Amino acid sequence: MGWWERAYLPEIIRGLAITGGVFLKNMGRWMSFRKGALTTYYPEETRPDYARNNRGKHVLTQRPDGRPQCVACNMCATVCPAKVIEIEAAFDPDDPAHPKYPARFEIDYSRCIFCGLCVEACPEDAIRMVKEVPDLPSHDREHMWLSLDELLHWRPQSDVAKPYPPKGGEAKARP
Amino acid sequence: MQDLVVHLVFIGYAVAVLLLFGTVLTWVERKQAAIMSDRIGANRAYVRIPFTRVKLVWWGLFHGLADGLKMMLKEDWRPNAYDRFAYALAPWVVFTPVLLVFAVIPFGGTLVPGKLLHGVPELAAWFGDRAYPMQIARLDAGLLVVFAFAGLTIIGAMLAGWSSSNKFSLLGALRAGSQMISYELIMGLSILGLILVYGTVDLDAIARSQSAVLFGFLPAWGIFLQPFAATLFLTAAIAENKRIPFDLPEAESELIAGYYTEYSAMKMGLFMFAEFIEIAIVAALFTTLFLGGYNLPFMTDDGFVFPGGHLVPLGHTAIVVIQLASFLAKVLFMASFQILIRWTLPRFRWDQLLRFAWKFMFPLAFANLTVTAVAVWALHA
Numbered sequence: 001m002g003w004w005e006r007a008y009l010p011e012i013i014r015g016l017a018i019t020g021g022v023f024l025k026n027m028g029r030w031m032s033f034r035k036g037a038l039t040t041y042y043p044e045e046t047r048p049d050y051a052r053n054n055r056g057k058h059v060l061t062q063r064p065d066g067r068p069q070c071v072a073c074n075m076c077a078t079v080c081p082a083k084v085i086e087i088e089a090a091f092d093p094d095d096p097a098h099p100k101y102p103a104r105f106e107i108d109y110s111r112c113i114f115c116g117l118c119v120e121a122c123p124e125d126a127i128r129m130v131k132e133v134p135d136l137p138s139h140d141r142e143h144m145w146l147s148l149d150e151l152l153h154w155r156p157q158s159d160v161a162k163p164y165p166p167k168g169g170e171a172k173a174r175p
Numbered sequence: 176m177q178d179l180v181v182h183l184v185f186i187g188y189a190v191a192v193l194l195l196f197g198t199v200l201t202w203v204e205r206k207q208a209a210i211m212s213d214r215i216g217a218n219r220a221y222v223r224i225p226f227t228r229v230k231l232v233w234w235g236l237f238h239g240l241a242d243g244l245k246m247m248l249k250e251d252w253r254p255n256a257y258d259r260f261a262y263a264l265a266p267w268v269v270f271t272p273v274l275l276v277f278a279v280i281p282f283g284g285t286l287v288p289g290k291l292l293h294g295v296p297e298l299a300a301w302f303g304d305r306a307y308p309m310q311i312a313r314l315d316a317g318l319l320v321v322f323a324f325a326g327l328t329i330i331g332a333m334l335a336g337w338s339s340s341n342k343f344s345l346l347g348a349l350r351a352g353s354q355m356i357s358y359e360l361i362m363g364l365s366i367l368g369l370i371l372v373y374g375t376v377d378l379d380a381i382a383r384s385q386s387a388v389l390f391g392f393l394p395a396w397g398i399f400l401q402p403f404a405a406t407l408f409l410t411a412a413i414a415e416n417k418r419i420p421f422d423l424p425e426a427e428s429e430l431i432a433g434y435y436t437e438y439s440a441m442k443m444g445l446f447m448f449a450e451f452i453e454i455a456i457v458a459a460l461f462t463t464l465f466l467g468g469y470n471l472p473f474m475t476d477d478g479f480v481f482p483g484g485h486l487v488p489l490g491h492t493a494i495v496v497i498q499l500a501s502f503l504a505k506v507l508f509m510a511s512f513q514i515l516i517r518w519t520l521p522r523f524r525w526d527q528l529l530r531f532a533w534k535f536m537f538p539l540a541f542a543n544l545t546v547t548a549v550a551v552w553a554l555h556a
Contacts, residue, residue: 008535009406012520019519023211030210039215 076118196455246444261338266445268331283309317378339437347433351424358414364540365407368547382468394472397465458509469502
């Protein structure tokens with residue numbers, strides 16, 4: 001430090017000018033009804049610039065008739081390092097091509113680590129991840145368990161590479 | 176009887192202003208720090224109007240309220256081995272003198288209730304033409320009282336550190352003691368020059384004499400007469416208040432919370448509250464001593480006297496309102512400036528702190544005093 005810096009005062013004034021300048025600049029933005037901060041008001045507001053490959057909330061893809069593409073093979077639940085996926089398989093005698101289907105498919109988002117291994121493990125392209133994470137924050141843990149219904153319908157997606165014929169040969173919408 | 180009424184009004188005003196500053200400054204500190212660092216700051220606490228879904232957020236203004244409520248409702252945890260009496264007394268010994276200092280600070284010029292209340296003839300007649308300086312206690316020794324009470328807070332800090340039987344607290348108290356004594360001295364020395372210039376320690380007289388004009392255009396504010404003293408005083412006052420960059424007594428990375436480590440709930444709240452009120456007190460003192468007090472530049476109790484002899488007389492009500500408002504505005508500005516300093520500078524090391532006091536500021540204050548004394552002597556001779 002030279003004598004100029006050791007005199008404290010000039011350097012302190014320089015520092016104050018920097019911080020004060022930032023303050024005035026941001027305050028001017030706020031006063032003119034613009035945003036003077038980098039922060040986003042999450043969850044009311046989300047950033048538009050998530051990375052394209054960001055691993056966010058899951059989507060269960062639908063068949064053309066609206067049923068889940070999932071065949072309840074439990075691969076995702078097995079590979080999941082956080083053990084957050086719970087699947088209860090059921091038997092559907094009306095659909096000989098896919099007799100096994102998930103009666104219950106739940107993800108506990110309070111423990112999910114968003115690693116994406118479930119998506120990689122899935123043999124049927126039944127589970128995907130979108131880049132956004134909307135509506136995940138919640139006040140209690142019960143509300144962080146998302147059900148089959150929510151995962152299937154919050155943002156409907158289907159696998160165009162697998163245009164399965166509808167069950168029974170004709171379009172039959174499931175409730 | 177009239178005196179009693181007027182003084183009760185003054186006391187009510189002063190206490191209201193101080194408590195308001197104590198609460199609002201927590202919000203100002205949060206928001207200013209946030210805006211300085213490109214953030215938004217606390218904005219989630221709200222008051223919901225009963226039976227409606229209308230939530231008042233008001234830029235997070237209610238966070239102070241929420242904090243206060245939390246402090247009141249928290250468990251008042253006490254350490255096992257402690258000096259019961261001193262432990263309970265310490266927060267109040269810190270808090271009370273801080274409030275008392277404001278008693279001698281003038282927050283307005285002369286108030287003539289008879290003129291102010293001329294709309295109500297009975298009251299105006301009852302008050303007659305009595306005049307009161309807007310100040311709780313007009314003491315000839317005003318500035319000395321300020322130093323006497325400001326010195327008392329050391330005792331509170333030491334008591335708190337000693338009585339809670341914790342080594343961190345004790346270290347914090349020791350640091351607080353030596354730091355505050357060192358900087359108290361510098362504060363006094365830097366003010367001495369000002370006292371020489373004004374020739375009085377009566378704060379109201381000091382504020383009034385700053386209405387004069389210097390070199391024909393400059394308002395005779397203390398900061399223009401004694402710029403070095405102003406800098407030294409502000410630095411020493413921040414050190415007195417134990418805030419960053421001088422917050423060694425409560426340095427959280429070394430001492431947890433320093434001398435109030437063992438305090439919880441509202442007792443800890445009192446320490447924090449005292450700190451925030453002390454910001455306002457330091458700002459008020461600085462305003463009175465260096466920024467022309469409650470007067471705007473070129474303003475006296477009769478109106479504005481601009482350089483060149485332009486006289487703009489104003490009514491008594493206008494004068495009183497302008498004086499009260501300008502005092503509050505100046506205090507708020509100085510408080511905000513202190514917060515700017517607090518969020519800009521890093522903390523000193525302990526040896527640097529004392530070396531800064533004794534080897535840097537003490538000689539400067541002494542030099543300032545000497546030069547002032549010689550100048551005053553030369554001007555009067």
